[in-house]
Amino acid sequence: MTDTTAKAARASVPGPPGPGPAPAPRAARRWRGATPWLFLLVPLTLLIVFTYAPIANMVAYGFTDWDGVSPELHYTGAGNYTELFTRPELFEVFWVSGYYLAASVLQIVAALYFATILSFNVRFRNFFKGVLFFPYLINGVAIGFVFLYFFQDGGTLDSVLALFGAETDRAWLSTPTSANASLAAVSVWRYLGLNFVLFLGAIQAIPGELYEAAELDGANRWQQFRHIIAPGIRPVLSLSVILSVSGSLSVFEIPYIMTGGATGTETFVIQTVKLAFQFNKTGLASAAAVVLLLIILAVTWVQRRLVPDDKVDLV
Numbered sequence: 001m002t003d004t005t006a007k008a009a010r011a012s013v014p015g016p017p018g019p020g021p022a023p024a025p026r027a028a029r030r031w032r033g034a035t036p037w038l039f040l041l042v043p044l045t046l047l048i049v050f051t052y053a054p055i056a057n058m059v060a061y062g063f064t065d066w067d068g069v070s071p072e073l074h075y076t077g078a079g080n081y082t083e084l085f086t087r088p089e090l091f092e093v094f095w096v097s098g099y100y101l102a103a104s105v106l107q108i109v110a111a112l113y114f115a116t117i118l119s120f121n122v123r124f125r126n127f128f129k130g131v132l133f134f135p136y137l138i139n140g141v142a143i144g145f146v147f148l149y150f151f152q153d154g155g156t157l158d159s160v161l162a163l164f165g166a167e168t169d170r171a172w173l174s175t176p177t178s179a180n181a182s183l184a185a186v187s188v189w190r191y192l193g194l195n196f197v198l199f200l201g202a203i204q205a206i207p208g209e210l211y212e213a214a215e216l217d218g219a220n221r222w223q224q225f226r227h228i229i230a231p232g233i234r235p236v237l238s239l240s241v242i243l244s245v246s247g248s249l250s251v252f253e254i255p256y257i258m259t260g261g262a263t264g265t266e267t268f269v270i271q272t273v274k275l276a277f278q279f280n281k282t283g284l285a286s287a288a289a290v291v292l293l294l295i296i297l298a299v300t301w302v303q304r305r306l307v308p309d310d311k312v313d314l315v
Contacts, residue, residue, distance in 0.1 A: 055293075058290060061073075061282060062286040062289075062290050063075060063077060063080070063287075065283045067281065067282055069280065076283065080287035084284070093266050093270075096180055096251075096255075096265060096266065101244075102184070103185065103187055103248075104188075104247065106188055107187075107195060108241065111240075114192075114196055115196050116225055116229060118200065119203040120221075132192060133196060133197055135193055136197075137193075140190070143254065144253065144257025145257065151172040151173050151182050151258075152172075152173075158170070173258065175264075179263045179264065180264065183255050183259070186254050187251070187254055191247070198240055199237075202236040203233060206228060206229065241307075242303060245300070246300065249292065249295060250268070250296065251267045252267060252273070256273070272288045272289055272292070273285070275288065
């Protein structure tokens with residue numbers, strides 16, 4: 001073996017492993033672990049200050065007789081809750097929520113219908129998307145005043161009905177039934193866009209290959225909706241139902257602006273606000289707010305038990 005061959009053989013033999021990358025200093029590892037919490041610091045602070053701290057104060061006030069003005073308050077134990085549950089008229093206003101609950105069903109059905117139609121190739125679909133979502137962007141107070149003139153005697157609704165020869169001698173906000181139905185219809189008009197956007201986003205997230213395969217198999221639009229769209233948007237549909245139920249129980253803005261709770265349109269939240277700011281019973285109002293929160297949490301828990309949010313895999 002020549003010297004050149006021996007040198008080449010020695011060069012081909014791997015040597016001992018060299019030193020690996022130096023471990024990161026302890027301070028660098030500590031900062032790396034704290035980085036996610038630094039990003040979460042501001043939103044967590046805002047959440048605690050403006051959500052959990054007020055809830056804690058509300059729970060504490062529910063055990064006092066505070067009037068909302070006096071610097072002094074006295075601990076009354078469960079007296080406010082005893083008064084709530086021994087006065088059934090305080091819970092009779094929940095019957096008004098039935099109108100909004102029925103309206104939310106109509107709202108979900110309409111939003112799902114429009115989202116399904118506009119998810120396919122339809123002319124002017126971007127225009128119709130904007131039209132459906134636009135009411136959700138309007139301030140609720142402005143909506144209340146607009147529809148207050150819409151439903152008044154001789155207002156816009158009566159003028160439109162008169163064009164078709166219908167009787168217009170009707171006070172839409174004068175009786176509990178017509179007033180609650182009218183207010184629930186306004187809620188449908190306003191919040192339809194939110195459910196529409198949720199459903200549309202969920203439908204568009206479904207892979208397009210599934211529609212192509214369904215069309216090759218001869219499936220029509222109804223079959224595509226039943227076997228592809230409906231299973232694919234099940235989690236979003238469950239979320240919409242939860243939001244609708246909780247919103248029906250805590251309606252405030254539109255009936256408060258349009259009727260102030262008169263003519264049998266008072267909701268539980270309007271009643272709670274009156275207890276606090278009209279009758280100066282902030283302690284009792286806080287207890288009522290806690291009860292409403294517990295009712296909403298219980299309804300949500302029952303609903304999630306009955307309709308679990310299973311993972312959907314269409315592919």
